[in-house]
Amino acid sequence: MDEKRSRAVTEAFVRLYKEGLIYRDLRLVNWDCVLRTAISDIEVDYIEIKERTPLRIPGYAKPVEFGVLTSFAYPLEGGLGEIVVATTRVETMLGDTAIAIHPEDPRYIHLHGKFAIHPFNGRKLLIVCDAVLVDMNFGTGAVKITPAHDPNDFEVGKRHNLDFINIFTDDGKINSNGGPEFVGMPRFEARVALTEALKEKGLYRGDKHNEMRLGVCSRSNDVVEPLIKPQWYVNCKSMAQQALDAVMDDSSRRMEIIPKQYVAEWKRWLENIRDWCVSRQLWWGHRIPAWYAKLEDDELKELGAYNNHWVVARNEEEAQEEASRIFAGKKFELSQDPDVLDTWFSSGLFPLSVLGWPDDTDDLKAFYPTSVLETGHDILFFWVARMVMLGMKLGGDVPFRKVYLHPMIRDAHGRKMSKSLGNVIDPLEVINGITLQGLHKRLEEGNLDPNELKTAKEGQVKDFPNGIPECGADALRFALVSYTAQSDKINLDIQRVVGYRQWCNKLWNAIRFAMSKLGDDYTPPTKIDPDVMPFGCKWILSVLNKAISKTLLSLESYEFSDAATSVYSWWQFQLCDVFIEVIKPYFASNDPASASERISAQDTLWVCLDNGLRLLHPFMPFVTEELWQRLPSRKDSMRKESIVICEYPSIVECWTNDSVEMEMDMIESVVKSLRSLRSTLAPKERNERRAAYVRCRLNDACKIFKDHELEIATLATLSSLEVLSESDDAPVGCKVDVVNENLSVYLQLQGNINVEAELQKLKKKMEEIEKQRDSLMKITSASGYQEKVPARIREENETKLASLLQELLSFEEASEQLERASGDKN
16 A cells, blocks of 8 residues: 555556556446445355255344245236246345246247236336246246346346346345335345235245355355446456466466466466456555546536546546546546455556566566465465466566465364354464463454354364464474475364474484584584495485485475475484484493594584584574574684575585495384384383394395494394394294394393294284285286286286295294294293
């Protein structure tokens, strides 16, 4: 509403008017009786009603019935009997000016050109023949015509030159045209009163269930009423075609919509676009720059009585000059249109006006078109299409090259957020936390009626029995980003946000650990060489490289959820769960023999935290800024004032080490199996360190595990680890698990082992393997398998089958060893 934006709005309106794209016309509009203004087609939501359904409507104490088709009779002039019509909006019969029949309907041939008589005002209703509207096989074959209150009837009225009689005031009450018996009644109360009045006159012919679509305003939830009003319109056809081509034309595409699923919606909207009603009857907004010239000799003195008396100009002085030219020699008085423009008209100019348009500013030259627009998919047409149409028309190009549409947030149950349900989540309440009493107080300060307030409070008690815990901005931000993979809706579960708040605590703990190990006088290295570092350091740098690569690729392709997952997985499962644990033995003592490993671990830890915090920063800006500021900085370089202006991490080629990653995968598979065995112990025994054994069929694997006994023992919390070859006897008194076809692990027990229980566990796992084997054998032995299945797939299946068979042998061998050990003890 500031001066620059207002000037841009006025200039756009004037230019479009002079090009013939803005015009004024008397048409049916979607009228909101609560807001008392016209609304656009896309501001109308539709409710599918299958049968008689009571709905709560703003301003009415009792629910209003919809989905009801009421039949009644109109008496015919001259004693010709009656003609029966049906409607879902009985109240509109007060504005009926005709009855339509099909010209070929034999039942009504004798009524062509005749009249029916309105039972409440005596108006003569012409019986018109209209093959376009009337289906003679539907209902009675007669249709009541209310040209001023129905889009189809409006067209019939124009075709047959009928009277257009408006029966509603702007707030949805019956006006004087409705007759003294009903004047002043709210429309839906008049519906009931008219039904009773028809019964009293003996004209009521019954009602029945009727499937229908009910249009309601997306802002007020009021039932939309078609009203005939003079309004300003924008002819969108040519602009819409340009906007459509900008996205759909493969040879010269100017704009990309992400995700691509919304391209079809873009196409549907723009191919079926209607002229845009931009008049709004509101007390605030950009006033329409149009003045009405009331001539001294005009017979009708009302504002807007003559459509050719309007003058569009940038200001009143310019309007005076234009009117003097048009109405030369005549006396006139100018009055500006009191209506304001649709908010989306000024919003549609935003990319231009914010850069100084209509002036040819340096900002406009440098930054238009912009790069990316990020917004919700629900306003793809409301706002995005309007910006593109107006941008291309007035700015000469699309306003942005890419449009990223985020999902809409719903509650944890997938319901749309609604005050009356009590499930509206205020982001500030998630960030700062709020008690259940606080949530109730917010509802009480709203405008819900007592019944809705009761329902809303019950909903809050169910969803937030203890209120909403304080989660912070970072946890909420990260949760929303991670949710973006969920199609077009986010079912926001506060517990997931709480989980990310707890994860923020884990980040603090990781930094606290690092600072304790780095020491006060630590100086980060200018360069690190992974080749001379311990195994764990080589591995964490390699997987950090992979995380950076995955994050960069995901961000570039707008897969924000994948990017968040990549960063989270590295921090949680690789840095915190593995690397920090693996390097702890280096700091367990000040043994000079471990000095080199300690220094490498310190340097690697600093590099990981510096890169990791910068990698995480776009997703969690506040906690990463706070933690990054605590890291020591290099002596030879100027430290940036803030992490936000640091370079984003990039791949360092020499860090990648696939063989190290493969070895760590093997180590983690052994650790996972050992931890699984430990979890089956009695609770009081689970934290005790125990001896363990790894038995390998392959010599290469034996060497790898022998080289990394320290890492396995540390991660699996073992007292000792011994690596056995296939020729070694299997250890006794142990729990056993088969990792894969070449590898088994054993965890030493204290006391006697429950052989029967262990055999049952092995048997269950063998059954799972046998199912996989049988399924694969069924596929490979099917008729035509060799001929139809590609050689590559056949080879993969053969390898997998051989692996399953070898794994089964390992399980059988483990079972036999348990039975032998049990037999030896007996």
